[in-house]
Amino acid sequence: MREYWAAMTYTPAQLSDRECIRDAVLRYCRGVDRLDAELMKSAYWPDAIDEHGAFRGNAHEFADYCMTAHLKWRWTMHSVLNHSIELDDDGRSARGEVYNVTTMCRLDSAAIETWYGRYLDVYEKRGDEWRIRQRVCVHQGNHSAGASPMEMDTSRYLDGSSDRPSKGRPLGPPGSVGASVDQRDG
Numbered sequence: 001m002r003e004y005w006a007a008m009t010y011t012p013a014q015l016s017d018r019e020c021i022r023d024a025v026l027r028y029c030r031g032v033d034r035l036d037a038e039l040m041k042s043a044y045w046p047d048a049i050d051e052h053g054a055f056r057g058n059a060h061e062f063a064d065y066c067m068t069a070h071l072k073w074r075w076t077m078h079s080v081l082n083h084s085i086e087l088d089d090d091g092r093s094a095r096g097e098v099y100n101v102t103t104m105c106r107l108d109s110a111a112i113e114t115w116y117g118r119y120l121d122v123y124e125k126r127g128d129e130w131r132i133r134q135r136v137c138v139h140q141g142n143h144s145a146g147a148s149p150m151e152m153d154t155s156r157y158l159d160g161s162s163d164r165p166s167k168g169r170p171l172g173p174p175g176s177v178g179a180s181v182d183q184r185d186g
Contacts, residue, residue, distance in 0.1 A: 018087070023130075024131050025080055025119075028078075034166040035167075037066075038167065040066065043132055045124060048060070050132075072106065091125070092124065093133075097118055097120055098121065100116075100118060112145055113142065116142065117139050117140045118140065119138070122134040
């Protein structure tokens, strides 16, 4: 284990591993925000464990749980900030700490809720793929406030809840190159 204050240099393989780990974390965020259970599950190994407050158990079951539990939100936005990753010497496991600010808009009111916390993760590489093996969600604080619309015309923007759920929607705008015919038509 390296001392955190020591100067670090990484091999190209280690840089790739770190980026693959970050991609797994981002798949989780996009999956839960877009209500895409399969995308969310792709961040976790099938035998992974997630300790997320009231839910403690299999991470794939947690993904399914979120698809119902998050229906009370018009939209959610999981924003990951600082993400520290420590690769183990075996090249097959790593640990991480992810700072997270999640903003949520209630479906039944104009309330905006903000959740502050961290994810304490264990990552594992199987074959050439990195995923989360264990996650512990740490609550730092939260805030709720009423919200009124901005004083600007937002009617020409794509509504943030228009693609929830978005199972299988590719990245990028609707109708862009690579989007399916169904996505271009509506």
